Amino acid sequence: MEKLSNMKKGGVEVVLEGPSHMLIEQAFHFTYKVSNNQAEYEAFITGVILDRDMGIRIITCKSDS
Numbered sequence: 001m002e003k004l005s006n007m008k009k010g011g012v013e014v015v016l017e018g019p020s021h022m023l024i025e026q027a028f029h030f031t032y033k034v035s036n037n038q039a040e041y042e043a044f045i046t047g048v049i050l051d052r053d054m055g056i057r058i059i060t061c062k063s064d065s
Helices: 036-053
Strands: 010-017 023-030
Touching: 010 036, 023 036
Parallel strands: none
Antiparallel strands: 010 023
């Protein structure tokens, strides 16, 4: 997960890696101001929602914090 936030806007990049090392990357930009911590929480929640929507039942979450 990469935090893309600054003082004016915020966003995150979520990277999902499958068992065969297939990567799915998705960037999200927020319409509201977020701190780095908030952006990290949003990235985690977004990743879990993406996993659920794809039918994934077992996940491992990693962060750079």
